[in-house]
Amino acid sequence: MKKYYLGIDLGSTTSKAVIVNETDEIVGRGITNTRANYKVAADIAREQAIYDARFNLIEKKMKESIADMPEFKTYMKDLRSVFQYCQFRRRMDSLADMLIKTASESTHPEKDTIVERLRAIIAVIRPQMRHEFIHEGLGSKNQFFRDIVSEKYNSEVGKMEPKFYEPLMLAFDKSITPIENEMVEYNFKDLVLEAMDILEEKYKGLADMQEDGSKEDWYYSEMNAMKNQYKKIGHTLHSHIEEIADEEIYIAKMVGTGYGRALLPFPEDCIKSEILCHAFGAHAVFPNTRTVLDIGGQDTKAIQVDKYGLVTSFHMNDRCAAGCGRYLGYIADEFGLSLNELGPEANKAKKETTICSTCTVFAGAEIKELLHNGEQKPDILAGLHKSIVQRAMSLIARSGGVKNEFTFTGGVARNEAVLKYVKQMVIDSYGEVTMNIHTDSIFMGALGGAMFARRNISADLPQGTMVRETGGEVS
Amino acid sequence: MAPQDVIKERSMILQKEMIEGLFNDLEKAHETGKKVCYTFVPGNLSELIRTFDMLPVYPEINALQSAMRKKSAAYIKEAERHAHSEDVCTYVKCDVGMLMKGNIGPTGQKLPPPDILLLSYTGCFTFMKWFETLKREYPNAEVVMIHTPYQEGGKMTPEMINYMVKQMHEEVIPKMERVSGVKYDENKLKKILEFSKEAEDWITKIFETPKHKPSPIDAYFAGVYYIGPINIGFRGTPEAVEYYKELYSEIQERIRLGLGPVTPEGEMKEEKFRLVVEGPPNWTSFREFWKIFYDMGAVIVASSYTKVGGVYDLGWRHDPEKPLQSLAEYCMNCYTNLNIPQRIDLLTKCIEEYQADGYVTNSIKSCNSFSAGQLAMMREIEDKLEIPVGFIESDLVDPRYFSYSNIKNRLESYFQMLSQRKMMEAEEAH
Numbered sequence: 093m094k095k096y097y098l099g100i101d102l103g104s105t106t107s108k109a110v111i112v113n114e115t116d117e118i119v120g121r122g123i124t125n126t127r128a129n130y131k132v133a134a135d136i137a138r139e140q141a142i143y144d145a146r147f148n149l150i151e152k153k154m155k156e157s158i159a160d161m162p163e164f165k166t167y168m169k170d171l172r173s174v175f176q177y178c179q180f181r182r183r184m185d186s187l188a189d190m191l192i193k194t195a196s197e198s199t200h201p202e203k204d205t206i207v208e209r210l211r212a213i214i215a216v217i218r219p220q221m222r223h224e225f226i227h228e229g230l231g232s233k234n235q236f237f238r239d240i241v242s243e244k245y246n247s248e249v250g251k252m253e254p255k256f257y258e259p260l261m262l263a264f265d266k267s268i269t270p271i272e273n274e275m276v277e278y279n280f281k282d283l284v285l286e287a288m289d290i291l292e293e294k295y296k297g298l299a300d301m302q303e304d305g306s307k308e309d310w311y312y313s314e315m316n317a318m319k320n321q322y323k324k325i326g327h328t329l330h331s332h333i334e335e336i337a338d339e340e341i342y343i344a345k346m347v348g349t350g351y352g353r354a355l356l357p358f359p360e361d362c363i364k365s366e367i368l369c370h371a372f373g374a375h376a377v378f379p380n381t382r383t384v385l386d387i388g389g390q391d392t393k394a395i396q397v398d399k400y401g402l403v404t405s406f407h408m409n410d411r412c413a414a415g416c417g418r419y420l421g422y423i424a425d426e427f428g429l430s431l432n433e434l435g436p437e438a439n440k441a442k443k444e445t446t447i448c449s450t451c452t453v454f455a456g457a458e459i460k461e462l463l464h465n466g467e468q469k470p471d472i473l474a475g476l477h478k479s480i481v482q483r484a485m486s487l488i489a490r491s492g493g494v495k496n497e498f499t500f501t502g503g504v505a506r507n508e509a510v511l512k513y514v515k516q517m518v519i520d521s522y523g524e525v526t527m528n529i530h531t532d533s534i535f536m537g538a539l540g541g542a543m544f545a546r547r548n549i550s551a552d553l554p555q556g557t558m559v560r561e562t563g564g565e566v567s
Numbered sequence: 568m569a570p571q572d573v574i575k576e577r578s579m580i581l582q583k584e585m586i587e588g589l590f591n592d593l594e595k596a597h598e599t600g601k602k603v604c605y606t607f608v609p610g611n612l613s614e615l616i617r618t619f620d621m622l623p624v625y626p627e628i629n630a631l632q633s634a635m636r637k638k639s640a641a642y643i644k645e646a647e648r649h650a651h652s653e654d655v656c657t658y659v660k661c662d663v664g665m666l667m668k669g670n671i672g673p674t675g676q677k678l679p680p681p682d683i684l685l686l687s688y689t690g691c692f693t694f695m696k697w698f699e700t701l702k703r704e705y706p707n708a709e710v711v712m713i714h715t716p717y718q719e720g721g722k723m724t725p726e727m728i729n730y731m732v733k734q735m736h737e738e739v740i741p742k743m744e745r746v747s748g749v750k751y752d753e754n755k756l757k758k759i760l761e762f763s764k765e766a767e768d769w770i771t772k773i774f775e776t777p778k779h780k781p782s783p784i785d786a787y788f789a790g791v792y793y794i795g796p797i798n799i800g801f802r803g804t805p806e807a808v809e810y811y812k813e814l815y816s817e818i819q820e821r822i823r824l825g826l827g828p829v830t831p832e833g834e835m836k837e838e839k840f841r842l843v844v845e846g847p848p849n850w851t852s853f854r855e856f857w858k859i860f861y862d863m864g865a866v867i868v869a870s871s872y873t874k875v876g877g878v879y880d881l882g883w884r885h886d887p888e889k890p891l892q893s894l895a896e897y898c899m900n901c902y903t904n905l906n907i908p909q910r911i912d913l914l915t916k917c918i919e920e921y922q923a924d925g926y927v928t929n930s931i932k933s934c935n936s937f938s939a940g941q942l943a944m945m946r947e948i949e950d951k952l953e954i955p956v957g958f959i960e961s962d963l964v965d966p967r968y969f970s971y972s973n974i975k976n977r978l979e980s981y982f983q984m985l986s987q988r989k990m991m992e993a994e995e996a997h
Contacts, residue, residue, distance in 0.1 A: 365980035368987065400991060403984045405949060410960045410973055490942055490958075492949075 095344035098141070099373075099541025100134050101366065102126065102352035105389035105417050106503060107133040109141035110538035111341070112546060116376060120145025120341075121535050125236040129273040130355040134348070136275070137538075142341050146280055147172055149336045150329070157328060167325045170294070173231030174287040177222065182276055183237050184221065188214045190267040198259065206259050209252055213260075217244040226294050238272055281337035288326055295322040347541040351390055362545070367393055367406050369540030374499040375401030376543055377536070378528040382495035385484060385514070386536070387504035389417035392484050394491035407491040415480040417503050419455070423476055426456050427469060434473065438509035441474030474509065481513035485521065494518050497526040505533040578814040585796055585806050590672060593622055596679040602747045605681040605701065605708075608876050610689035610715055610898035614763055614803040614885070615739070618756045619747040623800035624678060626697070630661035632673035634850035634964035642668065643965055656693045657933045657965040659700070666704060680705050683746045685739075686712040690903035691936040711742045715898040718906050723899050731895035753890055759803035760887040766802055769811030770794070771879045776818050777868035778921055781838035783821035785828040787867035788857040791848060798876035830861040839864030840985050843917045845871045845944065846929035846937060849961035852969045856961070859975050863982045869917035871910065874902040878913065907940045911947050918952055925985050927957040927978075932968045955988055957981035 096119065101108040103126060111120040122140025126133045151158065151168055158164040191214065195207045221240065224230035230240065242264065249260045348356035349369040356363065370386045375397050384395040392415055395406040409415070424431045445467045447458060455476065462472050488494060498518055504510055515527060530536070596603050604621045606612065608628065616623050633639045642664025643657060649667060651660050665671065672678040684698045684705075695712070702710055713734050716727045740751045773793060777786050784790070793814065801807040827835040831854055842860075844867050849856050860867070874880070883900050886893040898904065905913070918926055928945050930938050942958075949956045959977050962968030 365976070365983050367980040368983050402987050402991060403955075403980075405956050405958075406977075406980065406984075407958060408973075408977065410970065492946060 093340065093342050096145070096341055097542045097545040098138060098343045098346035099369065099538040099543070099545060100138060100346065100348045100350070100356065101369065101535075101537035101541060102130055102134055102137075102348060102350040102356060103366075103389050103503070103537070104351040105421075106534065107137040107350070107352075108535050108538040109134070109137035110535050110542045111141050111145050111343070112539070112542040114546070116543055116546065118535075118539065118542075119148055121532070121538070123234070123534070125238060125272075126352065127272045128269055130352040131357055132273050132275050133352075134356055139278075143175070143280060145341055146336050146339075147175075149339070150332045153332045153336070154328065157325075161321070163321050164325055164328075167291070167322065167329075169229070169232070170226075170291055171284070171287055171329075173225055173229050174290050174294075175283055176231035177225030177290070178283045178286050179276070179278060180221065180225070180237055180240070181218075182278070183271060183274075184218060184241065186274065186276070187241065187267060187271045188218075190271055191263055194267045195259070195263045198263070200259050202256075202259075206256060206263070209256055209260060210263065213245060213248040213252075216248055217241070220244055226290060238268055242268070281333060284333050284337070288329070292322065292326070345545040347545040349537050349541040351388075364541060364544050366537050367395055367408070368403050369537045369544065370501050371395045371397045371403045371406075371540065372401045372543055373536035373538070373540030374501050374528075376539060377530055377532075378497060378499050380497045380526070381499040381528065383488065383491075383493070383498045385488060385498070385500050386502040387416060387480075387484060387500075387510070388502040388537075392416055392487055394484070394488040396492050396495065405491055407487045409483070409487065415483040419480065420504065420507065423455065423459070423473070426459055427473070435477070435506075435508040435510065437470055438473035438477045439512065440470040442468070443471050443474070444478050445471045445475035447472070447475040447479045477507070477509040478513050480504075481510060481517055484514070485517050489521075494522040494525055497528055498522075499528040499530075501530075501533040501536040503534045505529055578810060578817055581806070581810045581813060582792070582795055585801055585810065586799070587674070589622070589800065590674045590676050593624065593672070593679055594676040596622055602682040603679045604683045604685050604743075605698075606685040607687065607689075607691075607694050608798045609691065609903045610687035610901045611798070611800075611876065612685065612687055612713070612739075612894055612898070613800045614756060614759045615735075615743065615894060616685070616800065617759055617803055618752060619743045619749045621683070621743070621747050622679075624681065625799050626662040626701075627658045628799050629665065629673055629678070630658040630964050631850040633661055633665060634966075635853055636673055637851070637966075638665075638673070639851060639964040640966050655933065656697075656935075657963050657968070659693060659697045661964045662697070663700060666701075681708045683709045683711060683743065685743075686710070687715055687898050688712060689715045689898055689901050690717065693936065709742055709746050711739055713739050713898070715895075715904055718899055718904055718909060721906055721909055723896055727899060728892050728895045731898065732891045735891050735894065756890045757887040760885045760890055760893065762805055762808055763803040763885040764887065766797055766804075766807045766811055767877065767879045767884050769808065769815055770797055773811065773815050773818060774869070774873065774880070776815075776822065777841075777866070779822050780841075780922075781825070781827040781835075782841065782866045782868050782921075783818050783826060783828065785830070785835075785857075785861075785867050786873060787844045787848065787870040788830075788853075788860065789828060790867070790870060790873040794873050794876055802877075828861075828866055830857065832858075832861070835861050835864065835866065837864045838866050840925065840982060841866055841868045841921065841923045843867070843869045843914060843921065843923045843926045844929060845914060845926070845941060847872050847875075847931055847934065847963060848929065849969050850964050851962075851966040852971065855971060856969075856974070859978050863978070865982060868921040868923055871902055871914060874913070876901070878902055878905070880913070880916070903936060907944060910940070911944050911951075914944065914948055915952065918948065918954060923954070924989070925955045925957060925981070926952075927959065927981065930958065930960045932960060932962045933965065934963060955981070955984055957984075 095114055097112050099110045105126055107124050107126045109122040110118055113119050120141040121144050122137045124133055124136040124140060154164060191210050192207055195203055195210050200206060245264055249257060252260065347362050347364050348358045349364050349366045353363045371384050374384045375381050382397060384397060386393045391408050393406055393408040396404045398404050420434055421431055424434050429437060445462055459472060500514055511529060518525065518527060602621045603624060604616045605624045605626060608625055613623055633642060639661045643660045645664035645667045646660035651663060670678045684701055686694055686698050688694065698710060702708060716730060744751055774786055776783050796807045796810050827838050842865055877897060878900055885897060926948055928941050930941055945956050945958065959974050961974060
């Protein structure tokens with residue numbers, strides 16, 4: 093039986109899981125938002141990684157077909173998105189029931205009307221979600237159930253009478269957490285087949301020709317190819333799905349890391365510090381890395397590693413989380429932007445407004461003053477991003493400076509303005525060094541964990557331990 | 568009860584009796600007519616204080632003891648209510664707050680006001696401002712300051728010694744005579760210094776025992792108890808000599824039995840890591856702080872903090888034949904008065920001789936004098952010895968500045984880093 097190794101990075105904002113094989117090759121990755129129940133978050137991330145592993149295995153088996161016919165690639169991409177939709181739909185069903193239940197049990201004098209409004213909202217957002225997953229690739233946008241649903245829900249609430257705003261928002265707040273913390277059981281094969289049926293509908297209904305020029309030419313040419321090919325692809329896929337779905341993804345060993353690692357239901361010797369895991373993961377992807385900067389949700393770490401990927405020293409922020417992901421989240425809220433919009437908005441700046449307060453709380457007050465004084469939003473944001481990086485640079489300096497090569501990891505590495513300032517300041521302070529920023533930088537901790545699981549955890553898990561995608565238990 | 572437990576207790580009982588005795592004497596100072604001298608641990612002139620039959624009070628010891636008894640938060644709050652800034656040394660605020668709240672010492676007994684404020688300046692500028700504050704509260708107290716030249720050049724010169732001896736003759740001794748009403752008696756000082764020398768021999772032997780594997784003691788967390796008598800006025804007494812002799816024989820017994828250090832939860836089972844620590848401990852969460860180490864099997868085999876009251880490892884001793892000169896040398900030779908290269912050399916020596924696996928700095932938020940240069944020292948030691956270094960931040964006596972989860976996270980990472988390295992080294996050795 094093939095052995096796989098699992099690393100789970102339970103961060104303060106997101107939980108990540110990576111599965112590697114016996115040669116450290118990543119076979120699956122999963123990510124979810126970290127919720128009130130850490131165990132569920134870890135289970136969901138792990139389950140997502142196992143699904144991803146199965147999809148990757150299917151794609152591997154179809155390697156030749158995919159290489160010969162690009163439409164196979166499009167089909168697989170669509171299939172993953174719709175597969176995700178099928179999971180979301182189940183969760184949405186539970187949320188809908190919970191919303192109605194919460195509202196019905198409230199003491200609000202107009203609770204019947206509120207229930208009626210809720211039904212109306214659900215009736216609108218459900219097809220919206222479906223459409224975006226099936227036709228607009230929502231599944232590839234790295235958004236979590238809570239984000240997607242709350243955005244749509246809030247938008248619909250905004251259209252209702254103002255007097256219902258509070259009770260409707262309250263019903264959502266009360267209902268979303270228990271639903272999110274519920275472990276839903278899925279069967280991979282059933283879900284893939286269901287997704288394939290949905291895709292059949294999509295491809296059947298494709299237009300033969302480009303309609304109004306609103307889409308790129310390639311979209312229609314590929315889609316038109318799909319229209320004629322999907323049955324053939326589906327047929328080829330079926331046999332692979334049968335095989336892969338029945339293959340046991342046997343997790344021989346696992347390591348938990350990250351902010352919430354102590355809460356993971358793992359044996360003590362399967363828990364590793366995220367500092368070591370991030371460094372090890374980053375070093376695995378970029379073997380010449382000697383300095384790693386990791387900016388996560390709650391902390392920033394400057395880590396020095398040796399040629400083996402072992403940490404020689406590190407520094408991290410003390411108590412104050414200014415400059416970390418949460419700080420950016422707070423800033424985004426202050427400006428009424430989504431986290432993804434922050435970086436691009438900051439990059440529109442003509443200058444960088446000086447920000448004194450890196451303190452999360454005081455920054456809010458300072459922003460308001462600056463706006464009041466006529467400073468432009470992008471300039472303030474640029475200043476904020478710059479100050480975040482300045483703090484990180486101070487930690488790097490304390491840890492021993494930047495040594496060639498430098499790797500930037502963690503969720504904040506996705507922010508393009510932070511990235512810009514990191515590049516600029518590293519060069520200014522340490523000269524031209526090789527800088528590595530991987531698109532999967534957020535998974536480095538989980539990757540390091542999985543690699544540690546393969547190497548270092550000598551204690552085998554109890555007899556018969558394996559991870560099943562149904563039930564979510566480490567049994 | 569096992570025989571070693573009985574022996575173990577004897578040194579603790581002795582220390583307890585000595586400290587209780589001192590606080591009882593302080594409480595009765597007014598009745599007995601004893602004069603009281605407030606002074607500080609680094610570069611303390613306790614033998615001179617004893618020569619004039621005065622009783623010592625160490626404000627920073629009171630502060631740390633208040634912290635261990637969970638009283639410091641209220642004292643700090645009180646000092647802040649009296650406009651002492653959040654950034655001020657928390658030892659100062661704890662002491663000032665205690666004074667504001669009636670000057671009830673850590674044992675619950677009232678402390679007498681000072682008759683003299685004796686400051687031996689050994690690297691901490693805050694000490695001067697602290698006594699300026701106390702002088703305002705105790706206008707009748709005499710202030711005497713002895714200026715200790717910093718060992719910037721890395722050695723004590725005859726000029727520096729003469730400069731200090733001159734201050735003692737012209738400033739310190741006349742004021743102490745005036746306050747105490749006792750004439751300076753050099754022969755008396757010489758006799759006291761003989762006991763000092765003996766106690767110093769014993770404490771050096773005690774702090775050398777962690778060279779054994781496993782180390783029979785923790786030279787930081789338990790070490791702070793061991794330095795108690797020698798630092799708080801008992802240096803120069805036969806009681807201190809007896810205490811250290813007793814402690815040494817208990818430790819010898821532990822070595823004979825192959826035992827590791829005693830922790831608050833009993834004997835430490837396995838010595839996994841041997842560490843050297845720089846910087847004072849955190850006193851408010853002392854037990855929790857210690858627990859993080861012993862839970863991971865980490866033993867501190869040497870620390871700089873246990874040398875703040877005197878560096879004896881390098882062979883220096885009080886010399887009864889040169890009483891005032893040796894007091895001068897003692898002040899200049901204390902850890903906080905050493906320059907950075909000297910401190911690096913001392914720590915390097917400890918790491919090498921005690922075969923430490925790593926080196927950890929506990930940087931104190933509110934202590935500028937101890938923290939200055941710590942990062943540079945750490946970098947240099949790391950580069951020179953190629954050993955893994957760890958850095959944590961806490962505070963002396965302000966519970967608001969101790970973040971348990973942050974410190975635990977860093978230390979856990981550090982210990983995992985050490986075991987990773989050990990594993991790698993073991994693989995390479997094969």
